[in-house]
Amino acid sequence: xxxxxxxxxxxxxxxxxxxxxxxxxxxxxxxxxxxxxxxxxxxxxxxxxxxxxxxxxxxxxxxxxxxxxxxxxxxxxxxxxxxxxxxxxxxxxxxxxxxxxxxxxxxxxxxxxxxxxxxxxxxxxxxxxxxxxxxxxxxxxxxxxxxxxxxxxxxxxxxxxxxxxxxxxxxxxxxxxxxxxxxxxxxxxxxxxxxxxxxxxxxxxxxxxxxxxxxxxxxxxxxxxxxxxxxxxxxxxxxxxxxxxxxxxxxxxxxxxxxxxx
Amino acid sequence: xxxxxxxxxxxxxxxxxxxxxxxxxxxxxxxxxxxxxxxxxxxxxxxxxxxxxxxxxxxxxxxxxxxxxxxxxxxxxxxxxxxxxxxxxxxxxxxxxxxxxxxxxxxxxxxxxxxxxxxxxxxxxxxxxxxxxxxxxxxxxxxxxxxxxxxxxxxxxxxxxxxxxxxxxxxxxxxxxxxxxxxxxxxxxxxxxxxxxxxxxxxxxxxxxxxxxxxxxxxxxxxxxxxxxxxxxxxxxxxxxxxxxxxxxxxxxxxxxxxxxxxxxxxxxxxxxxxxxxxxxxxxxxxxxxxxxxxxxxxxxxxxxxxxxxx
Amino acid sequence: xxxxxxxxxxxxxxxxxxxxxxxxxxxxxxxxxxxxxxxxxxxxxxxxxxxxxxxxxxxxxxxxxxxxxxxxxxxxxxxxxxxxxxxxxxxxxxxxxxxxxxxxxxxxxxxxxxxxxxxxxxxxxxxxxxxxxxxxxxxxxxxxxxxxxxxxxxxxxxxxxxxxxxxxxxxxxxxxxxxxxxxxxxxxxxxxxxxxxxxxxxxxxxxxxxxxxxxxxxxxxxxxxxxxxxxxxxxxxxxxxxxxxxxxxxxxxxxxxxxxxxxxxxxxxxxxxxxxxxxxxxxxxxxxxxxxxxxxxxxxxxxxxxxxxxxxxxxxxxxxxxxxxxxxxxxxxxxxxxxxxxxxxxxxxxxxx
Numbered sequence: 001x002x003x004x005x006x007x008x009x010x011x012x013x014x015x016x017x018x019x020x021x022x023x024x025x026x027x028x029x030x031x032x033x034x035x036x037x038x039x040x041x042x043x044x045x046x047x048x049x050x051x052x053x054x055x056x057x058x059x060x061x062x063x064x065x066x067x068x069x070x071x072x073x074x075x076x077x078x079x080x081x082x083x084x085x086x087x088x089x090x091x092x093x094x095x096x097x098x099x100x101x102x103x104x105x106x107x108x109x110x111x112x113x114x115x116x117x118x119x120x121x122x123x124x125x126x127x128x129x130x131x132x133x134x135x136x137x138x139x140x141x142x143x144x145x146x147x148x149x150x151x152x153x154x155x156x157x158x159x160x161x162x163x164x165x166x167x168x169x170x171x172x173x174x175x176x177x178x179x180x181x182x183x184x185x186x187x188x189x190x191x192x193x194x195x196x197x198x199x200x201x202x203x204x205x206x207x208x209x210x211x212x213x214x215x216x217x218x219x220x221x222x223x224x225x226x227x228x229x230x231x232x233x234x235x236x237x238x239x240x241x242x243x244x245x246x247x248x249x250x251x252x253x254x255x256x257x258x259x260x261x262x
Numbered sequence: 263x264x265x266x267x268x269x270x271x272x273x274x275x276x277x278x279x280x281x282x283x284x285x286x287x288x289x290x291x292x293x294x295x296x297x298x299x300x301x302x303x304x305x306x307x308x309x310x311x312x313x314x315x316x317x318x319x320x321x322x323x324x325x326x327x328x329x330x331x332x333x334x335x336x337x338x339x340x341x342x343x344x345x346x347x348x349x350x351x352x353x354x355x356x357x358x359x360x361x362x363x364x365x366x367x368x369x370x371x372x373x374x375x376x377x378x379x380x381x382x383x384x385x386x387x388x389x390x391x392x393x394x395x396x397x398x399x400x401x402x403x404x405x406x407x408x409x410x411x412x413x414x415x416x417x418x419x420x421x422x423x424x425x426x427x428x429x430x431x432x433x434x435x436x437x438x439x440x441x442x443x444x445x446x447x448x449x450x451x452x453x454x455x456x457x458x459x460x461x462x463x464x465x466x467x468x469x470x471x472x473x474x475x476x477x478x479x480x481x482x483x484x485x486x487x488x489x490x491x492x493x494x495x496x497x498x499x500x501x502x503x504x505x506x507x508x509x510x511x512x513x514x515x516x517x518x519x520x521x522x523x524x525x526x527x528x529x530x531x532x533x534x535x536x537x538x539x540x541x542x543x544x545x546x547x548x549x550x551x552x553x554x555x556x557x558x559x560x561x562x563x564x565x566x567x568x569x570x571x572x573x
Numbered sequence: 574x575x576x577x578x579x580x581x582x583x584x585x586x587x588x589x590x591x592x593x594x595x596x597x598x599x600x601x602x603x604x605x606x607x608x609x610x611x612x613x614x615x616x617x618x619x620x621x622x623x624x625x626x627x628x629x630x631x632x633x634x635x636x637x638x639x640x641x642x643x644x645x646x647x648x649x650x651x652x653x654x655x656x657x658x659x660x661x662x663x664x665x666x667x668x669x670x671x672x673x674x675x676x677x678x679x680x681x682x683x684x685x686x687x688x689x690x691x692x693x694x695x696x697x698x699x700x701x702x703x704x705x706x707x708x709x710x711x712x713x714x715x716x717x718x719x720x721x722x723x724x725x726x727x728x729x730x731x732x733x734x735x736x737x738x739x740x741x742x743x744x745x746x747x748x749x750x751x752x753x754x755x756x757x758x759x760x761x762x763x764x765x766x767x768x769x770x771x772x773x774x775x776x777x778x779x780x781x782x783x784x785x786x787x788x789x790x791x792x793x794x795x796x797x798x799x800x801x802x803x804x805x806x807x808x809x810x811x812x813x814x815x816x817x818x819x820x821x822x823x824x825x826x827x828x829x830x831x832x833x834x835x836x837x838x839x840x841x842x843x844x845x846x847x848x849x850x851x852x853x854x855x856x857x858x859x860x861x862x863x864x865x866x867x868x869x870x871x872x873x874x875x876x877x878x879x880x881x882x883x884x885x886x887x888x889x890x891x892x893x894x895x896x897x898x899x900x901x902x903x904x905x906x907x908x909x910x911x912x913x914x915x916x917x918x919x920x921x922x923x924x925x926x
Contacts, residue, residue, distance in 0.1 A: 008377020011369040012387070015450065018366070019394060022447065025409030025416060073308055080301035088302070095309050100501065101554050102317055103508025105525050106547045109532055110316020113323070121311075136312045143313075195396070202399040204511035209532055216511065219400040223407075223515050230404040237401035238393070245392040467658030471716075473645040474623055474652045475672035476723060485671070489662040 023238065030231035042232035049229075051218055059207075059215035062131070063200035066138040067193045070146050073139065075189065078150045079181050082159050096147040099140050108137055108209045130210055137206040142199055146192035153188025187251050194248040198241050317551065323544035336545035345527070349549065352507055352524040355438060359445035360502035364495065366446070367453025374454075375461040388458065391451035398448045403515035406444045410435050436517040444512060449502045456501075460494040493565045500561040504554040524550055576601035576636055576759055577622070577727055583630035584617050584783075591617050593783040595631070602757040604750065606770035609780035610806065615763045618780075619729050622761065624648050635726055651720030651758075652729040656736060657712040659704040665691070665715050666700040672723035690718040693752060710741040717749065721756065728753070730762040734769060746773050767807045771795060779803045801924045804850045812924070813849040813891045817841050825849075828889020832866055835919040848924040853883060853896045856916035858906065864915035868893070872912055875905040886912060 031038040033045070046052055081092050099107070111133055115123040123129040162184065166176045182189065207214035219237070223230040327333045340346070374384040409416050412429060420426040434440055464487060472482040488495075510525035519530055524546065530536045531543040575598035584592040592614040599605050607615035620626045622633060624645035633640045640648060659668050667674075669690050673683045691697045694714040704712055713733055720728060730749070734742045750773040753760050764770050770777050771791040779786045779794060779802070787799040798804035805812065815825040815832070820841050823834045827849075834849075841847065856864065870886035870893065881896040882905045895914055897903060906912050 004376070005378050007369075008373035008379050011366075011373040011377070012379060012383060015366065015370045015387070018450070019390060019447070021416060022405045022409040025414055026405040028415050029408035029413075073305060077302055077305035080298075084298045084301060092302070092305070095313070098309075098313055101504060101551075101558050102313070103504075103510075103525065103550050103554065105508065105510050105528055105532075106320065106550055107313065107316055109528065109543070109547055110320050111312070112532065114316050114319050136308075139308070140312050198396045202397075202401060202511075204399050204514070205529075209529070216400060219404075220511070220515050223400060223404055224518065231408045234401035234404035234408070238397055238405075241397050242393045245389070245396065249389060249392065465656070465658060467654045467656055468660060470623075470625055470645070471652070471654060471658045471660070471719075472671070472675075473625075474648070474650055475675065475719070476646045476649075477671070477675040478646060481675050485675075486660050486662065 026231045026234050030228060030235055033228040042228040046229050046232050055213050055215045055218035058213055059201050062135060062138060062214065063197045065135045066142060066200055067196050069135060070139045070142055070196060071189050074146045074150050075182060075185060076177060078147060078154055079159055082154055083163060096143050100144050104141060104205045107140060108206050111137060112209065130212060134206060134210050134212050138200050142196040145195045149192035150185055150188040153185040157184045190251040191248050194244040198244040201240055202237055320544045320547045323541055324548040326541055328541055336541045339542050340545050340549055348522045348524045348527045351438060351522060355441050356503045356506040358442040359449050359506045360499050362442065362446050363449025363453050363502050364499040367450045368457060371454050371457040371461050375458060391454045395448050395451035395455055399511035400515040402444060402447060403512045406435060436521060441513060444516065445506050452502060453498055456498045457494060460491055496564055497561050500557045503557050507554055574637060575599055578634045581631035582618065582621060582628050584621060584626060585629050591783050595784055597778060599759060601759055604753055604760045604773065604775045606762045606764055606774040606777045607780055608764060608767060608770040608777050610765055613780040614783040615780045616731060619731055619761060619763050623650055623652055623729055649725050650727045650729060651725035653716045653720050653733045655732040657716050659712055659716055661704050664701050664703055668715055669718045669722050671719060676723060686722055690722045694718045709737050710745055713745060728758050728760045732763055779806060804924055809853050811851045811893045813851060813893065815847050815849050817843055817845045817847060819843060827868060827891065830868055833918060834921055836923050850922040850924050851920060853894045855920040856895050856914040858912045858914050862915040864917050866918045867913050867915045869911060869913045872906045872908050872910045874908060
């Protein structure tokens with residue numbers, strides 16, 4: 001028992017060092033910009049960069065679109081599968097897990113060839129078309145997480161009973177979907193949203209290959225050209241991730257304690 | 263689900279072949295089936311357009327010449343030394359970082375579930391893992407450059423405090439080892455997150471039953487705990503493998519295009535046709551799909567063997 | 574010295590003392606039940622015998638050997654857990670064989686011993702099944718076979734029936750008792766179900782707040798509860814407050830009805846209050862029922878419970894329940910009716926705490 005506890009603490013110590021040292025290192029490095037003393041100059045330089053603001057804003061916007069359209073796609077599908085096509089669940093689940101198997105770079109490579117100027121759907125011809133394609137690519141990337149989150153939330157409410165109850169009260173199709181189903185799986189929607197946000201904000205491959213001015217490619221550009229700003233950006237990115245995950249935890253805690261209204 | 267049903271029904275009908283006076287039971291069922299399928303059409307169309315077709319396009323293109331004739335030449339060209347070495351490094355990094363992540367992640371998950379540590383350690387580690395498993399890509403590379411790079415904190419401290427020059431040992435962050443260590447930063451937390459629930463599912467009574475029957479701790483792990491955990495361990499390791507294999511942002515930010523791994527090679531090919539044959543690029547992508555696909559097939563097969571005692 | 578001896582056992586978890594000065598001598602081949610409500614320390618005592626918990630004080634000996642310092646896997650004890658705890662990755666055969674395998678027995682020996690055990694629990698035909706394919710009752714029988722296979726010195730059963738359906742619970746407890754007698758194995762059985770304990774034990778230990786309130790044969794525990802706790806925990810019991818009217822003649826009054834007790838009242842004086850206990854099945858309101866004592870009361874309620882009808886009547890400040898065996902011709906007394914309950918004065922027990 002004593003040796004167990006010793007080994008446990010040893011494992012945690014090793015893990016903690018592995019995780020914390022790079023963060024300390026990064027933070028320390030980000031303060032080194034002014035020679036001979038620590039300062040927040042690197043952060044100042046980052047925040048005053050117009051590129052930083054515009055790419056950050058662009059990625060935020062893309063994340064927002066991804067979350068909205070992703071949920072509009074995922075929630076009705078998960079609902080319909082649970083209600084009417086339970087036999088199809090393994091197939092749908094398999095499809096939603098495919099983005100974990102097919103590397104992102106392969107998917108975007110396919111887009112570039114399939115939706116180029118000479119294709120049946122020349123999305124890459126215009127800026128708005130390319131932005132659309134970027135949102136679709138982010139939806140694909142976040143599909144495994146979104147679907148899982150929503151489906152889990154749906155398992156906790158009895159969708160069939162909820163639907164019948166709404167119908168018996170004379171509710172119509174959009175009412176059922178937006179007034180009954182969405183609010184009840186809100187916790188799942190929110191957890192899916194936060195993880196999607198974290199993914200989209202740092203994403204590099206899709207945006208770089210689609211040539212969009214997103215935050216990920218901007219980070220890479222800064223990394224290739226500057227010395228101390230990248231560390232400051234890494235700390236900022238870590239803080240963003242931490243924020244999304246913290247909100248996610250908050251939501252999932254709320255989900256566990258809140259009584260299910262069915 | 264009646265209201266939408268009726269409305270969609272009337273929208274679809276009348277079917278000219280259908281004599282409504284004699285509409286049979288089976289026709290009703292068929293119609294219902296059609297409605298059921300229509301409900302998931304948006305999802306299916308999306309998956310087809312933005313997931314399946316792009317992939318199939320590349321897979322098909324791998325077997326075509328630029329002029330559109332069928333050929334195996336692209337596949338054969340994959341076995342050129344440059345490409346083979348790229349695959350080899352990618353596979354090595356993926357295996358090393360997934361195994362390393364699996365082993366360390368397993369011990370961490372074990373420590374917080376069975377090690378008798380206070381509960382704040384558990385919740386702290388799980389929260390941190392949620393963050394760190396999503397902290398990948400470009401910023402992760404920055405963090406490791408600031409830590410283990412030539413002027414990184416650890417490198418400098420080692421040199422100044424104990425006079426140990428990390429880089430004189432041949433270590434390089436832009437190498438196989440450096441990339442593996444960097445990747446493990448998101449691999450370990452992922453393992454912790456997936457394995458903790460699995461370890462939570464291990465009943466205390468199994469341990470006690472084996473103990474009272476005379477088994478040692480080692481026998482308990484070998485004969486009971488590991489066989490039960492095997493599917494989740496294996497599955498997660500293979501997931502980590504695929505995760506590392508497809509990752510590009512970290513490696514690209516870390517090494518530019520100096521490290522010859524498959525995703526970077528493919529990235530360069532997409533940008534500028536460095537292989538001078540667009541269809542060879544498709545073959546490169548196909549190779550990636552085959553490898554991640556194989557690891558998943560392997561996982562499903564091994565799991566079905568390991569899980570014959572489950573439903 | 575007896576086969577399994579627990580002397581002055583103490584156990585504290587931090588500040589909380591869960592077992593205090595527990596003493597018990599168990600003979601070889603005896604079937605002893607620890608009976609008590611949850612949290613009374615019965616499972617803790619069992620786990621100390623198994624070696625999962627270390628006593629804070631006192632000694633446990635098995636066959637004359639002090640168990641302190643021995644790990645569970647060095648004690649040669651068999652245990653059956655509440656939640657089956659079969660190894661899910663092993664077939665029934667492998668589960669039963671586990672203890673023999675880790676002991677390094679030969680394959681032939683394992684084979685024949687497992688077959689013997691499976692025939693003992695009548696599950697030979699399920700040897701290749703996995704636990705998830707078995708019912709709860711079958712799983713618990715396999716767990717029993719698994720515990721018995723290595724021929725343990727002592728068998729510990731930790732509420733083995735509480736997760737099962739009522740019917741299987743009854744048949745399995747009889748089966749456990751039969752197998753125990755057949756093998757003559759010393760057995761400690763932990764339960765919170767008094768009917769279970771009463772029906773299969775040689776002796777029962779009624780535990781309350783970490784110590785033994787009473788140790789005795791089932792009939793003794795039931796008929797002569799030593800404390801108020803035992804009286805109220807084992808079986809259903811009417812607790813009646815009575816007033817002493819004449820300590821010398823053993824006269825008391827319940828409400829305003831006088832009763833002469835058989836048992837000496839002891840050092841009390843007139844006007845004192847005493848607690849009396851009466852089992853619901855001790856009396857009868859039938860015409861011509863036997864008994865030297867009678868109490869009249871007003872019926873408060875009458876409930877049909879299947880084999881019996883339980884009626885409650887008010888006598889003074891107390892409410893007394895009594896049971897009548899059900900038969901098709903039985904007409905239960907109506908609420909508000911006055912009935913007379915007759916019983917033998919020796920059935921009225923004085924509860925002294």
